[in-house]
Amino acid sequence: MSLDKFISRGATVVTPCAACRHKHRDVTCDAFPSGIPEPILRGEHLHREKYPGQENDFLFEPADSSPEPKTQKPEPSGEIL
Numbered sequence: 001m002s003l004d005k006f007i008s009r010g011a012t013v014v015t016p017c018a019a020c021r022h023k024h025r026d027v028t029c030d031a032f033p034s035g036i037p038e039p040i041l042r043g044e045h046l047h048r049e050k051y052p053g054q055e056n057d058f059l060f061e062p063a064d065s066s067p068e069p070k071t072q073k074p075e076p077s078g079e080i081l
Contacts, residue, residue, distance in 0.1 A: 015040075017060075
C-alpha cells in the first residue's frame, strides 16, 4: 500500500493512525502488519473495535498512553544541601 493516496498537492492528509501507539513508520501497524485498511487510514473506521477480518486484538490506543510513568522522581543522593 502506498501513501500516495493520502498526500495531495501541497497538503498532507493526517491519518488518525499517526496518533496510535501501535503504528509503524510505514502504513502498517501491530494490528495490520500487511497494511492498514484504507477506511481506517481515512478515519472512516476509528478502530476502537476489531475491524472485519482482523486476526489479532490490537485496537487504537493513543501513543502517549503508557503503563509506566514518563517521568520518575530522582533518587535521593544522600547529600544535605
